[in-house]
Amino acid sequence: MSKVLLLAGDGIGPEIVTEAEKVLVLLNEKLNLNLDLDHAKVGGSAIDEFGVPLPDSTLDKAKAADAILLGAVGGPKWDALDMAIRPEKGLLGLRSNLELFGNLRPAILYPQLADASSLKPEIVSGLDILIVRELTGGIYFGQPRGVRVLESGERQGYNTYVYSESEIRRIGKVAFEAAQKRGGKLCSVDKANVLEVTVLWREIMDDMAKDYPDVELSHMYVDNAAMQLVRAPKQFDVVVTGNMFGDILSDAAAMLTGSIGMLPSASLDVNNKGMYEPCHGSAPDIAGQGIANPLATILSVAMMLRYSLNENAAADLIEKAVSNVLDQGLRTADIISKGLTKVTTAEMGDAVIEALNKL
Numbered sequence: 001m002s003k004v005l006l007l008a009g010d011g012i013g014p015e016i017v018t019e020a021e022k023v024l025v026l027l028n029e030k031l032n033l034n035l036d037l038d039h040a041k042v043g044g045s046a047i048d049e050f051g052v053p054l055p056d057s058t059l060d061k062a063k064a065a066d067a068i069l070l071g072a073v074g075g076p077k078w079d080a081l082d083m084a085i086r087p088e089k090g091l092l093g094l095r096s097n098l099e100l101f102g103n104l105r106p107a108i109l110y111p112q113l114a115d116a117s118s119l120k121p122e123i124v125s126g127l128d129i130l131i132v133r134e135l136t137g138g139i140y141f142g143q144p145r146g147v148r149v150l151e152s153g154e155r156q157g158y159n160t161y162v163y164s165e166s167e168i169r170r171i172g173k174v175a176f177e178a179a180q181k182r183g184g185k186l187c188s189v190d191k192a193n194v195l196e197v198t199v200l201w202r203e204i205m206d207d208m209a210k211d212y213p214d215v216e217l218s219h220m221y222v223d224n225a226a227m228q229l230v231r232a233p234k235q236f237d238v239v240v241t242g243n244m245f246g247d248i249l250s251d252a253a254a255m256l257t258g259s260i261g262m263l264p265s266a267s268l269d270v271n272n273k274g275m276y277e278p279c280h281g282s283a284p285d286i287a288g289q290g291i292a293n294p295l296a297t298i299l300s301v302a303m304m305l306r307y308s309l310n311e312n313a314a315a316d317l318i319e320k321a322v323s324n325v326l327d328q329g330l331r332t333a334d335i336i337s338k339g340l341t342k343v344t345t346a347e348m349g350d351a352v353i354e355a356l357n358k359l
């Protein structure tokens with residue numbers, strides 16, 4: 001029996017996780033996956049109920065689970081809170097406590113969605129990039145951090161950008177191995193013309209490349225990488241980068257595919273235990289309206305089945321069902337274009353269920 005913990009979170013989180021749960025429940029029965037599903041609170045909803053974004057009870061359940069599905073956290077309701085107890089700390093706390101350092105963010109363009117991309121179809125058609133983002137280090141976790149008062153009386157905010165060699169090597173391993181299984185190309189993104197921490201990053205990637213002669217390693221500064229992603233994105237196969245650059249570049253890469261509402265992600269520890277989430281956030285502006293796209297979360301379930309639960313056949317079924325639903329012309333508001341059928345969050349979830357039942 002494998003334990004799966006569902007953390008719906010805030011904003012559109014509960015709506016999209018409900019649809020993903022339907023898919024998980026169906027496959028669990030249909031394929032006898034022997035999954036035990038449980039639920040807990042994280043983020044703003046946990047603050048409302050327990051006063052903290054990551055209650056011990058949730059962390060305990062997360063530690064005991066084989067895999068976690070998370071919706072999204074955060075929203076304007078909690079924006080005024082002190083940084084230390086904001087909803088985002090719940091998510092960051094899960095990532096760091098579970099040592100989920102390896103974040104895989106695939107950006108794949110479904111051919112059916114070429115029109116939904118803000119770039120010309122010829123620039124994005126066939127796009128298939130994997131961004132490997134380091135997730136538990138770098139400037140998001142570096143100490144010291146805070147806001148201090150200088151002798152002059154002026155306030156100064158500060159954060160620390162640090163990476164130790166072992167942290168760089170373990171994310172490098174994930175990226176080189178991913179490149180071996182894909183197109184054999186790895187681009188390491190840094191800011192080695194300005195930041196010493198990324199000079200070390202680059203040095204270590206070069207050193208590791210000797211052990212992976214079948215992978216072609218290149219380096220790119222992050223500002224150039226941002227430009228290249230929107231200029232000629234198909235030049236990339238696997239991209240590896242630190243926490244902050246990966247956060248930013250993965251949003252840009254997501255948009256190439258038509259909508260960030262389509263992109264799943266996996267965050268893995270050394271043993272491939274993982275937390276799975278859509279790349280998008282809690283979208284408070286559309287929360288509760290039933291119009292959010294549940295496909296990124298449903299596709300995150302596919303990643304979970306593949307990476308943490310070793311159920312490749314079930315993962316394939318989900319991806320096929322999503323593709324079939326797109327073929328039928330069903331679209332949520334974020335990916336709608338002329339002549340297609342606009343559906344709600346629940347209608348999209350039901351359509352995936354129906355497609356799965358036909359496979």
Ligand code: IPM
Pocket residue numbers: 073074088091092247279281
């Ligand atoms: C993401 C999100 C998070 C991050 C936020 C919500 C803390 O933007 O998963 O990309 O910055 O990592």
Ligand code: MG
Pocket residue numbers: 247248251
């Ligand atoms: Mg982000």
